[in-house]
Amino acid sequence: MRIEAGNHTAPINAIDMSADGRFLLTAGKDKTARLWDAKTGDLLKIFRVPIAGIDGGQLYAAALSPDGKLAAVGGYDANLLQNNDGGFVYLFDTATAQIVKRLGPMSQTVNDIAFSPDGSRIAVGLHLDQGVRVWTAPFYGAPAVDQDYSDAVSGLAFAPDNHLFVVTQDGLIRHYDQDMNGVARGPSEDQAALAGIAASEKAIAITYRDAPPRIHVIDRNSLRGLYAVDTSGLARHSLEAIAWSADGEILYGGGSNFIGDDDPFVLYAWDQRGQGKRRAIGQSWAQYTNVTANPNGGVAWATSDPAFGLLDPQGMTEERVIADMREKLGEKFTVSEGGEAVRFSFDYGGKEPWLFDGAKLTFSPSPTPPNGFHPADVTSLPINWEDTDAPMSGDARIPIGDWDRSHSLAISPNKKTFILGMNYTIAKYDVSGGQFWRHPVPGTTWGVNLSSDGLVVVAAHADGTIRWYDALYGEELLAFYVHTPSKRWIAWTPQGYYAASPGAEELIGWHVNGKSWSDTPKFYPASRFRDQFYRPDIIARVVALRSVDAAVKEANNMAGRKDGPVVPIDALLPASVTLLDVGEAIEAKTQEISVNYLLTSPTGRAVTRVEARIDDRPVSTRGAAEVDESLALDTPQSLTLDVPPRDVLLSIIAYIGDQPSVAAEIPIRWLGEKTVEKKPKLFAVLAGISEYNNKELNLGFAAKDAEDFAGALKAQEGLFYDTVDIETVVNSDATKSAIEAALVKLRKKATADDMVIVFLAGHGVTDASLDYYYLSADAEMEEVMLPATAVSGDVIRKSLAKVPGKVVLFMDTCRSGAGIEGLVDMSRAANDFGQEAAGLVMFASSQGREVSYERADWQNGAFTEALLSIIDDAKYYGEDGRLSIPELEEAVTTKVAELTEGRQNAGMTKYGAIPRFFIAAVK
Template sequence: MAGCVVLPPDPKREPILRIETRMHTGTIRRVAVDAAGRYLVTGSDDKTARVWDAASGKLLQTLRPPMGDGDEGKVFAVAISPDDSMVAVAGWTKTAEAGYEIYLFDPTNARLLKRLVGLPGPILDLEFSPDGHYLAVAMAKGIRVYYREYWNLALSDDDYCDSSFSVDFDPTGRRLLSASRDGYLRLYELGLEVGRLPRSDSDGYPRPSSVEPPLKRKALGGYFPYVASFSPNGETIAVGFDDSTKIELLSAKDLSELYLSDPLENIGKAKLTNITWSLDGKSLYAGGAYIDKTTLHPIIVGLDAAAKNLFLRYQPLSYQIMDLKPLPEGHLAFGADGPTVGVLDSQGHRVWESHGSILDYRGNPARLRVSGDGTIIEFGFDTLDANGNNHRDTAYFDLTRLALQLGEAPPQARLNAPNTTRELQQNQGVAIGGKFDNPSLKPRIEADNMPMSLTKETVPTGLLLGKDSRLSYYDVPDRQRWETVVPGAVFAVNPSGDGRYAVVALGDGTLRWYETRHGKEVLALYVHPDKRWVAWTPEGFYYALPGAESLIGYHLNQGVDHEGKFVKANQLKERYYQPNLIARRLSPEGDRLIAEAVGRLGDVRQVLTRGLPPKVELVSLDAAETPGDYWLKVRVIDQGGGIGPVSLQLDDNEVIQARDPGIPGGSGDIVTARISPPSGQHTIVITARNPLDVASDPISVPLQVQPRSGQPRLHLLAVGIRDYYNDATLARGVRFGAKDAQAMARQFQAQGAKLYAPGKVEVLLDRQATRDGIVAAMARFKDAVTPDDVFVLYLAGHGFAFNGDDYHFVPADASFPDRDTLRRQSLGEALLRSFLSAIKASKTLVMLDSCASAAFFDGRGPGQKGAIERLATLSGRAILAAAAEDKMALEGEGGHGVFTYALLEGLGGVADRDGNGTIEVGELADYVQDRVQEITLRKWSERQVPLRELNGASFPVLPRP
């Protein structure tokens, strides 16, 4: 319709999970440097560009263009303006129907400044002119040149028969050189001058300026010229090839050949794809890869300007050199597959080198073995050491135990390797699987040159096919049931023995489980090379080892004209950290449990589309009149998702909630809190959440607190229950509860006086330990405990996990007509966390000797261990817990429950393993863990492993008697 403006569609609104290790996780396609050589920019298949300090390798910014599924958003090209004021980013960047786009970023704050739209194909190279006034673009079958002041087209040439991977300006900026896989080099005489290009014609649309047809010449060093580069004086052109080790030197006047060099002619199968000159023009550098037997090795060579004498050979810790750029003082920047980015000095020595933090699953796909139900997997992976030597390792992951271990899985795990056949290995090289005798499907597979894995499923009969970034399931003989896009090349695939799941090892460093009926992803695992790991579901529920939850997060598109935002998984911890739910994801009731959790908590893909978390800014931190107290003021800014509670953490301990949920707050609100840290050096971490519990990026404030006068005091609240007087069904399994609490109180009172001043001690036994009685006692401790004190909470009785991950301690007056009633009568996670956060002492130890009776545990989750771990993680307090089964508590040891018996032994002095006269939290945890396992294995031939979550606690608990 005339007069109507058709707006391009927004990019995908649904959050996209990404791995974030402060380094690329995909191949680094391009490298760019500014004129002064201060900054280095990289673009990657992981759909980000990154800005680095060229001297130190420090990551300065991550640029996040809009992205989508599959290839959408992959960055193939980057350029930084000579004055470092702008970074251009492009590639498979098509989020609008108007064509492909180039994104222009401010590198100082990662803000998206502008888009250039309407390009006809993926962008493969970008280059600013030496004066920064023009931007050249190489594309699939064509080039463009934009005038930066108005972003008008200065040149457009689509007369290409194949993709152009290289554009380069000469030192004057008036000539442009391109190289194309159609075999030709093209030299354009642009005649561009600043200010001479009209902003637009009368109709308001920009027009290309008139440029003479280029000088066009067939390259001779190979079939596919990849990079062509002007020498710094503009007189010579060097060309590198995608299918050859030759380097061709041409005259920049007429493209006549000067010299053809082959520095790797004796090395075998190799190619030197990338080429660049040193800034002084005295040297040439070329990069690529060669194959030694079956292994791909990267290589960088240095030659003199005539390309006749080889003076440098360097092999980074990578797989293939993708790009090279010169830096001042003869230094050289490189980007590589692997991924790897780094800088060499003029002698070829490494200045710095940064590697992707992903395990490499390439190689033998048969190293992926899977248990019958898919809950245990064994996987092989490769790593490179500091000397560039490749190491092949094996690890296994047990989902039900939430445990990762190096080495092969034990035989009782009964893991199955993929069903390989000689025929497929011969036909496909890297393919594995069952006998392949389908003639109609075979050509379809052989026509695809991407990385491929095959395996034959047993129930039902069929074929799983992984190639590039797709996973497919075929019925026999020739029916594709489903195909799904996966976030990386498929390096291995193997079904579970029951045929319910397909486990795949991917090029993004993850292992993922897909159900075989419809190809839906149900679970993913990322293992960092340092062995931290995190597992998650598409709905957002996750479990992570300490420090690992920051390794994943969600990219949120903000529209076509805005940079993407990134929300880390630990910003969603309050709602989505669910250990038990992850442990039971593949169980028969896993789908039901996930559906119930989504009903209570929501799917992260819907929660994050309802608005970003607030932003927090520090206003002031001022000393109060009372010594050691401070007034903290922060500004909370609404970013569309609303404002909820503001939380403060002291050295990772949850200490205060400065705004209650639901209190109205407008953008820019000032929140004030009075804090009382203990003496010493501390870090205060401030976050704000929106009403859906999505937290802001935290801000950290260092604080030095002077020592207070007086000796620290030791406080203990001990609760022990044997008599559940309202319900006899609860009496089983807690025979020692009251006795254990009394013994614990005696131990602390007897030994504590040697190290601490007397503090508040309360012991609640049986009928004293009602819900109201415990809550009232907790309230009395809130005012009694000071920041420099030590506080110990001991609970013995029944405990259980409600909804899989919320820990509840059952008071003496509870009854069990049904689970919901029991939950309401118990002291749940929220109440316990609220109490612990109100205790001013950062030196807090929680000891839980609670068991879950089979009388009221319905098997919906493994129960306490995951729930207590969640409590420890969210509260930031050190927790030791038994989480024992019935028979452990009933049998006991030495007149006590096994866990408390080991605690009393350790506190009695034997845990002082370093002999310094005090029992510290870590020492006590080590002793109890070893002792409980020894006792339970000896008495019942079953190893009981106590839970320990110390959150970095290292303070003395008691002196040695």
């Protein structure tokens, strides 16, 4: 399983840009390369290579063709790791994200890649003594080879005249002409290990690997030094990453250099072709790993955070999406007695801590240290462990890997053993240095702790995860990841069982290699396997039982489920849709367009339906099967549809039964006649039940919530909406049949240009199969009667999936009363409603099994109280006087938490294809 958070989750090793500056390519140790819109920062494509083990598939190098149509990536190839029969550079079509060619085989890892400025050649620098390979367009056949090397290539660069320059770790520089003939070869001025090279029309710059930082500008023909770049006063580490500006007048440099222990890493610039005074132009709390010129001015940079961006007046920055786990030591990384709960912060060290409870499945701010939490014991034994590659236990050497370095320690309560966290592994030792077990880790273990009985290990890793291990045998039990910008979280076992907050199911998924090494791997979000693997009841038990198998058995017994074999993931894979004959976008001058596509089914199961969506709402098509028909596989097909006269996103989804594929998406750029934007119409259904047939279920303010929210929406008539049509059903009128009929009517009323809002307040329950039901006024609580007397989540979702226009669902159905607190899993319900097939935005009043609160002084539930105050307050609206869905999400989650002092946490889910839109206008 892999994390997919919309950005890199491990150090970015390479960055490059297209010649026109439109596209930016990044590649990293998380085994992905990514194509970005350099102006907006939008993620355009993800390029996935085959992976194997911990290291196979890590990317160390990447280059973008000058026209931006090809991406070349390489590193530690999984094929080389697994089969030892050669590694490859993978060429991707940037429009389709498909592998179109492999360059190789090569017997070592790839350290650097570059396209020539004319796009006719790709140069590849290899590790150890394997030298350089250069392929010529169209990149078929054998490459030109120079293997007369005695050490690894550390950098290569093409000059504007397509001459190639290469530096190596043994301090040599090489110059090749356009035909790969050697022009010059010689040692660097310091005859020391070189880290990088930058070539412009006017000068060649080289930088060194060791301290102190120094950069030399050399003559391109003799390779002799011309002058040294000003690095005076810089003493620590080096400036491994250098680049010339597009015009060759400015030299940029960054790396692992910093001034003092508490100072950031700095990105520098030197004017006058590197002869000017050094000036700091950027800083980061992680080292700069790569820089490249922005053709439109300035420089693109990448760091090990991971983060990247452009440094210029209009520069964009993509911030980290993982927690910074560095220095998770002492009180900055504490755990509960049983180890199920952990307190940590997203930032370096321990600022603004949060607490994840793996037993209660809650995640919330924790400004005050809770009782019963403890830091790791690092003093009871004489262990030398802090940031060293030679740790000692007293006088005994602790055996670690050749490239490992220890960073964290936890001594067991019996003082006889300890856990050591390192760069590549986590391990358990006795006091004499004897090893019990060693487990590979996904990133440096910056923090480690033990439960009070010493049976559970809790570790903080550089990939932004916290992981739990069985202290006796070293087996991984559980992983936890939080998306730092949104605070959405997901926890999962190695087998794939998971629990997730609303909207978090897309944060992890299954990477599946193709049938051959040249096939493009597929990525399937966890949500595609929700029915089998969404098991919060298992996740809540796994740490306490220290066994996934035991947690499965106990959870099944409690839920009345039968134990049985887990269906392998390969047998559950959904269908796949590939768009044919498209570039980066479809240009439309008429509203009727045709799209060609290809269907595949990895499992061989029949694909029964294909659905087209515009901005993730359904549209009518011609040529696509409707339902229950086995569609042709591996054969080009076509569908025709009408698109609105504006820029939109087209999504095509294939279904095997009710299981949706990952959507194939393509932007549509409208080139036809523009139309005047009109105010939308609003159609709304609001249900609130305070008085049930079963009096024990009665509530205080659910009906009033629906009526008050209806009033707030009606006030938007003539303001944001042209007209507002609301059907409100409360108390005894809110029967199963009445609610379902009201939902059906929406399909007849709304058009593609309208807004639809549904609001449900009252009680909800989740049955043993984790299916959600909204309790109508006439509902019966006996589980066997729920399908006949309550409104099922499946009915709600399928009804709204067929409604044209934009759809927003508000659910406040976790009220307390009649002893049914905790009987609804709102995270599961929210993710069900927010799934791709539903195509709607869903706001939930609470998460997991939290209770939704109502109070007499509010005269409403907390969720409705928050909504009403936000809609009525201009401070929550944008500068244009409109309230967007993201603005509403931020406001309502904050407001609900404030009203309930953190006991209730609202959430929002939506599928990524749904564009940003607005819901109200300020009065």
